[in-house]
Amino acid sequence: MSIIFDWSIIRGWNDAYQLITEYLEAVGLRVISRGLETGLYVDRGNSNEYQMHTSSMMPGIHSREYLLPSHFPSWGHLWNQWINTDGKEGEKPPADVLKIKGLYDKAEAAASPEEMIKLLREAGEIWQKNLYVIGVMGNDVRPQVVHDRMKNIRRGSDTGIGMYINPAAATHHPEQFYIDPNVPK
Numbered sequence: 001m002s003i004i005f006d007w008s009i010i011r012g013w014n015d016a017y018q019l020i021t022e023y024l025e026a027v028g029l030r031v032i033s034r035g036l037e038t039g040l041y042v043d044r045g046n047s048n049e050y051q052m053h054t055s056s057m058m059p060g061i062h063s064r065e066y067l068l069p070s071h072f073p074s075w076g077h078l079w080n081q082w083i084n085t086d087g088k089e090g091e092k093p094p095a096d097v098l099k100i101k102g103l104y105d106k107a108e109a110a111a112s113p114e115e116m117i118k119l120l121r122e123a124g125e126i127w128q129k130n131l132y133v134i135g136v137m138g139n140d141v142r143p144q145v146v147h148d149r150m151k152n153i154r155r156g157s158d159t160g161i162g163m164y165i166n167p168a169a170a171t172h173h174p175e176q177f178y179i180d181p182n183v184p185k
Contacts, residue, residue: 002030006044007054009035017054020136048077068101075133096126149183152176 003024007017014035021033036044044050068080079097081090093101103123110116146153 001028002032003051004032004034005052006034006036006041006050008038008041013054023136045077068097068104094130096130097132099123100126149179149181149185151178151180 005017005021005024007013017033017035021031024031041053045053068076068083076093076097078091079093082092083090083101100123103119103126107116107119107123110119
């Protein structure tokens with residue numbers, strides 16, 4: 001079996017994509033790995049021309065595009081078009097995808113956190129059963145260097161200070177940082 005794996009060269013993950021290619025080949029797939037200029041990468045995605053492509057998938061209630069069919073480069077691009085145009089464009093999603101959408105919509109309007117969690121768990125079970133997206137990488141570890149005088153800084157590779165993780169300073173809540181004058185320089 002052969003598969004074409006396209007990725008955007010602007011992301012700076014060329015070595016990781018090469019490793020993914022090697023890992024897939026090690027389990028018997030013939031992989032044609034192509035780094036594309038970002039404009040071409042996005043154009044092909046919007047035209048639904050990929051067999052396999054890269055995307056950052058971090059599901060959560062605040063990330064509607066990760067749980068539901070979404071715009072490119074997420075998943076189910078043609079299903080997303082169908083949902084957003086009331087069936088005038090795209091391709092009708094399978095019943096389970098429509099059920100996930102209904103559960104998500106109910107979760108957004110849930111009267112309590114418990115109800116929201118119940119609905120999202122049900123949606124997650126449908127997701128797991130169908131494997132709409134098959135991840136090949138997890139979170140990477142990104143050490144952060146913070147001076148001892150800096151206090152009240154969130155810790156962890158997924159939330160810590162790291163311009164690559166999220167270049168928007170607001171997500172790190174710098175308004176809560178402070179410098180402890182009792183710690184030597």
